[in-house]
Amino acid sequence: MTDRPVIDSLGTRCPQPIIDTARFLRDQPIGTEAILLADDPATAPDISAWARMTHNHSEQLEPMKFLVRKESDY
Amino acid sequence: MAIAPIFEQAWPGYSKLSPEARGLAILRNEALATIAGHLGIEPEWLHVLGETNLGFYLGIQGLLSPTQLLQVSAVDRQEVLAIADSHSHSEILSVSHEGQILHNLNQEAVLAWQLGNGETGVVQQSAPTAKSIFVDATATGARLALPTNWSTALWDSRNWAGPEGIGFFAVHPNSDWRNPLPHNDNRTVPGESSTGLLIASALAIDSWVADEKIQADMILQVHRRIRGYISERISDVDFATPENPTMPHLLSMSFLYVDGEQLLNALLAKGFAVDSGSACNAANLEPSHVLAAMGKLTQGNIRLTIHHTVTPEEVDGLLVAIEECVAALRD
Numbered sequence: 001m002t003d004r005p006v007i008d009s010l011g012t013r014c015p016q017p018i019i020d021t022a023r024f025l026r027d028q029p030i031g032t033e034a035i036l037l038a039d040d041p042a043t044a045p046d047i048s049a050w051a052r053m054t055h056n057h058s059e060q061l062e063p064m065k066f067l068v069r070k071e072s073d074y
Numbered sequence: 075m076a077i078a079p080i081f082e083q084a085w086p087g088y089s090k091l092s093p094e095a096r097g098l099a100i101l102r103n104e105a106l107a108t109i110a111g112h113l114g115i116e117p118e119w120l121h122v123l124g125e126t127n128l129g130f131y132l133g134i135q136g137l138l139s140p141t142q143l144l145q146v147s148a149v150d151r152q153e154v155l156a157i158a159d160s161h162s163h164s165e166i167l168s169v170s171h172e173g174q175i176l177h178n179l180n181q182e183a184v185l186a187w188q189l190g191n192g193e194t195g196v197v198q199q200s201a202p203t204a205k206s207i208f209v210d211a212t213a214t215g216a217r218l219a220l221p222t223n224w225s226t227a228l229w230d231s232r233n234w235a236g237p238e239g240i241g242f243f244a245v246h247p248n249s250d251w252r253n254p255l256p257h258n259d260n261r262t263v264p265g266e267s268s269t270g271l272l273i274a275s276a277l278a279i280d281s282w283v284a285d286e287k288i289q290a291d292m293i294l295q296v297h298r299r300i301r302g303y304i305s306e307r308i309s310d311v312d313f314a315t316p317e318n319p320t321m322p323h324l325l326s327m328s329f330l331y332v333d334g335e336q337l338l339n340a341l342l343a344k345g346f347a348v349d350s351g352s353a354c355n356a357a358n359l360e361p362s363h364v365l366a367a368m369g370k371l372t373q374g375n376i377r378l379t380i381h382h383t384v385t386p387e388e389v390d391g392l393l394v395a396i397e398e399c400v401a402a403l404r405d
Contacts, residue, residue, distance in 0.1 A: 005342035012359070014334075014352065014353050014373045015331055015333055015374060017331060018331065019331050026253065028331065035367075040353070041353055041359070041361060042353040042361040043258075045365070045366040045369070045371075046361075046371055046372055046373050049312060049328075049369065049370060049372070050145070050330065050371070052369070053310060053312060054310075054329060054330075067116050
């Protein structure tokens with residue numbers, strides 16, 4: 001695994017993981033990738049919905065690990 | 075309409091042979107005929123349940139043989155999903171982004187068909203086919219007719235503003251249904267139900283149907299007004315309810331970056347009682363499986379029910395409250 005920045009939202013409750021992701025990527029250039037760590041059960045559906053709504057990319061790598069990529073200036 | 079005298083009259087049992095009991099039996103039959111008429115079925119096919127949720131088990135298990143495939147959908151109620159979970163040969167059908175069941179036709183299966191969804195207001199647009207079909211009409215009530223090839227069906231009295239604690243279960247005479255509960259008689263439902271609740275439910279459905287004729291347009295206008303206002307004034311909203319609403323009294327929407335429980339409480343503090351499908355909601359630890367199945371945002375979700383009696387002032391107040399609360403929570 002290359003050195004993608006990690007957004008550690010473990011132990012936080014929805015919607016915090018999504019807020020953390022949005023905040024982090026907002027200041028980054030388009031194309032930036034990061035790893036989101038989150039154990040809240042709403043994370044999987046919501047990171048996917050977030051990506052759709054904000055025109056970014058997300059994919060689930062493991063139960064609590066998600067890859068996110070900035071693809072728009074949302 | 076006075077409920078108390080109904081209950082006083084209806085207190086004695088109705089299955090005995092005394093004149094009072096016979097009188098009650100007649101009242102019950104009239105109530106049942108009224109309800110059956112509004113639901114579009116024959117009164118003889120309709121049975122009263124003192125425990126509505128028992129109807130899911132009766133309706134599905136009564137059609138299902140041990141090795142037969144049971145098909146349910148990802149948006150079905152938890153009661154149905156639990157039955158699928160406990161059956162050895164089950165399939166969960168996925169849904170489209172619009173909540174339409176991606177029906178994978180199997181002529182030998184028992185299909186549990188959710189005619190309408192009580193969270194999102196989605197109504198199934200296609201006709202189901204299977205060997206036997208259980209129709210969950212608990213969210214559609216008297217609004218929609220059953221699909222033509224139904225085998226069993228279930229309604230909830232609350233759907234037409236009737237009393238809680240009573241449900242209605244129908245068995246089509248052409249179906250393969252047999253009672254799945256242990257029984258030594260040929261009853262369809264296990265016990266007796268409250269005559270008072272039954273009569274109250276019949277009065278309610280009559281009233282509801284009459285109101286609906288008058289109010290359907292108004293409710294649609296209110297729905298469109300709410301959706302239009304929110305789409306225009308608040309960013310990052312995901313609507314779960316279809317744009318052309320098939321059950322306009324329901325509107326489900328999710329706000330990005332908002333805690334659903336906090337939104338619920340903030341609106342409550344301003345005098346507006348709504349529901350939420352979010353996991354960030356004291357009643358649930360998991361997000362709404364319906365929203366997740368549709369690929370919709372589950373956080374920051376509120377579900378509105380637009381009643382016959384809503385006033386323009388209430389709508390104005392609600393819209394302002396939602397706008398203010400969402401802005402405050404996103405800060």
